[in-house]
Amino acid sequence: MKNKKILIVDDEPAMRKNIVDLLSARGAQPIQAENAEDALLQIKIEQPDLVLLDINLPGRDGLSTLSEIKRILPDLPVIIFTAFGTSQRAIKAMKAGAYDYIEKPFELDEFLLIIQRALDFSELVGEVKELRNIVATKTSGEEEQLIGSSKQMREIFKIIGRVSQTDATVLIQGESGTGKELIADAIQQHSLRSNKPYIKVNCGGLSESLLESEIFGHEKGAFTGAISQRQGRFELANGGTIFLDEINNMPQALQVKLLRLLQHQAFYRVGGEDPIKVDVRIIAASNKDVESEVNAGKFREDLYYRLNVVQINLPPLRERKEDIPLLVWHFLKKFGKRKDFVVPAEEMEKLMNYSWPGNVRELENVIQRTVVMARENVLTVGPLGSDLKGEEILSYIAGELKKGIGFKAIVANVEKELILSALNNTGWNRTKAAKFLKIHRRLLYSKMKEYKIQKRFFEPAEKN
Ligand SMILES: Nc1ncnc2c1ncn2[C@@H]1O[C@H](COP(=O)(O)OP(=O)(O)OP(=O)(O)O)[C@@H](O)[C@H]1O
Ligand SMILES: [Mg+2]
Numbered sequence: 001m002k003n004k005k006i007l008i009v010d011d012e013p014a015m016r017k018n019i020v021d022l023l024s025a026r027g028a029q030p031i032q033a034e035n036a037e038d039a040l041l042q043i044k045i046e047q048p049d050l051v052l053l054d055i056n057l058p059g060r061d062g063l064s065t066l067s068e069i070k071r072i073l074p075d076l077p078v079i080i081f082t083a084f085g086t087s088q089r090a091i092k093a094m095k096a097g098a099y100d101y102i103e104k105p106f107e108l109d110e111f112l113l114i115i116q117r118a119l120d121f122s123e124l125v126g127e128v129k130e131l132r133n134i135v136a137t138k139t140s141g142e143e144e145q146l147i148g149s150s151k152q153m154r155e156i157f158k159i160i161g162r163v164s165q166t167d168a169t170v171l172i173q174g175e176s177g178t179g180k181e182l183i184a185d186a187i188q189q190h191s192l193r194s195n196k197p198y199i200k201v202n203c204g205g206l207s208e209s210l211l212e213s214e215i216f217g218h219e220k221g222a223f224t225g226a227i228s229q230r231q232g233r234f235e236l237a238n239g240g241t242i243f244l245d246e247i248n249n250m251p252q253a254l255q256v257k258l259l260r261l262l263q264h265q266a267f268y269r270v271g272g273e274d275p276i277k278v279d280v281r282i283i284a285a286s287n288k289d290v291e292s293e294v295n296a297g298k299f300r301e302d303l304y305y306r307l308n309v310v311q312i313n314l315p316p317l318r319e320r321k322e323d324i325p326l327l328v329w330h331f332l333k334k335f336g337k338r339k340d341f342v343v344p345a346e347e348m349e350k351l352m353n354y355s356w357p358g359n360v361r362e363l364e365n366v367i368q369r370t371v372v373m374a375r376e377n378v379l380t381v382g383p384l385g386s387d388l389k390g391e392e393i394l395s396y397i398a399g400e401l402k403k404g405i406g407f408k409a410i411v412a413n414v415e416k417e418l419i420l421s422a423l424n425n426t427g428w429n430r431t432k433a434a435k436f437l438k439i440h441r442r443l444l445y446s447k448m449k450e451y452k453i454q455k456r457f458f459e460p461a462e463k464n
Contacts, residue, residue, distance in 0.1 A: 004050065004119055006029070006050045006115070008032050009032075009036070010081065023115075036060035062093075063089075070227070076122070077118040077122050079099055079118055082101055146179070169284070169307055170310045175287055180285040193241050201215055213226070215254065216270055217235055222270045235278065240281070242280050256300070327360060341371075419453060
């Protein structure tokens with residue numbers, strides 16, 4: 001609960017003080033209110049992460065205060081204090097949208113547990129919102145240009161042209177950063193449904209139950225925290241297109257539900273009893289070969305056949321190097337420097353010879369970093385990426401040791417570079433970066449803090 005802002009609403013000063021001490025000792029930032037009016041004001045100003053509300057406040061009724069809080073910030077979790085044995089009020093409070101309730105006097109462990117759960121919940125809600133915002137900004141922007149003159153890309157452009165005139169399901173496969181989302185956008189923009197809703201869902205990075213309610217929606221009371229009925233992504237996409245990103249990460253149970261949806265053009269909300277009919281065009285993307293996932297038993301074969309009506313395989317950038325110069329010019333223009341920038345032949349050669357494990361996204365990041373760091377209008381690419389492998393890493397470490405740099409500092413440096421390159425190669429998506437590094441997100445956060453890694457931390461990817 002470190003740094004979490006928790007509002008305590010109670011008319012007894014001694015009670016407030018106890019809780020404040022308890023929570024500040026655990027790193028939280030408690031704030032207080034002694035009555036409903038004060039509480040509502042604090043909520044508007046402070047936007048706390050959690051509210052602990054005594055339902056038996058003098059003056060304004062506790063339940064109506066709760067409803068008012070939910071009206072101001074619907075996702076803010078509220079835990080209610082009730083007097084022992086007043087279950088009726090507790091039930092009413094839960095119905096009015098309380099996250100949970102605690103009976104006074106309470107046990108310390110239980111109290112802390114409930115608070116932690118509520119904070120975890122609000123963090124998840126926050127993440128879902130963040131995802132939604134990303135989608136909103138990406139779809140409202142102007143049309144992104146799709147660059148490529150290689151044979152493979154020209155072939156893909158043709159397929160895009162053909163499939164956009166149909167409602168066929170498309171499965172786009174390719175390594176991370178090859179431009180799968182851009183292809184999906186292009187199909188949608190050129191399709192008969194271009195003026196209809198275009199909804200994106202990332203099937204990785206969310207827990208199964210959150211993802212399920214994200215995709216299919218839920219009825220009020222379907223699970224703890226299902227405060228009101230919510231439409232899922234498929235409902236929002238009705239008449240238009242849905243982009244199911246990272247489809248390979250969809251949990252098996254949801255794969256079954258998706259298959260049913262594809263078979264019947266209908267689905268159920270979580271906790272719902274009436275089927276909902278929809279007309280949605282599906283574009284799915286995977287950074288793994290889905291057929292291999294099927295063979296490995298990780299992806300349902302029947303779903304794969306349903307999705308795989310048209311398949312687009314985006315080759316990695318190292319297999320279409322002739323696209324690199326065009327992309328370089330495109331990104332120079334995108335970052336506003338095209339006119340006055342000179343790209344020396346040997347620099348272009350360096351870019352052409354590199355293997356681009358992070359594909360177009362990595363190239364984009366390199367160009368952006370170079371442009372920002374450039375002193376003159378000459379493109380000078382620093383040493384490229386995490387191309388260090390096996391023996392090279394060992395010899396790098398040996399070199400550093402010789403220079404008198406200590407083991408710990410070297411390891412820290414390598415760690416930092418790994419994290420930076422993972423972040424750069426995933427568009428600073430921390431969930432993806434953590435997955436890429438195969439570490440827990442929390443560890444990534446704490447390492448980022450430790451090394452003070454922030455977005456726009458421009459530094460050569462590797463020090464000489
Ligand atoms: N052909 C291209 N022309 C111009 N920009 C491109 C092209 N391909 C990719 N990009 C750019 O590279 C970045 C990564 O592309 P995108 O997000 O579509 O990749 P992705 O395949 O979905 O990656 P991931 O699997 O990591 O989600 C984006 O900023 C995108 O605009
Ligand atoms: Mg993507």
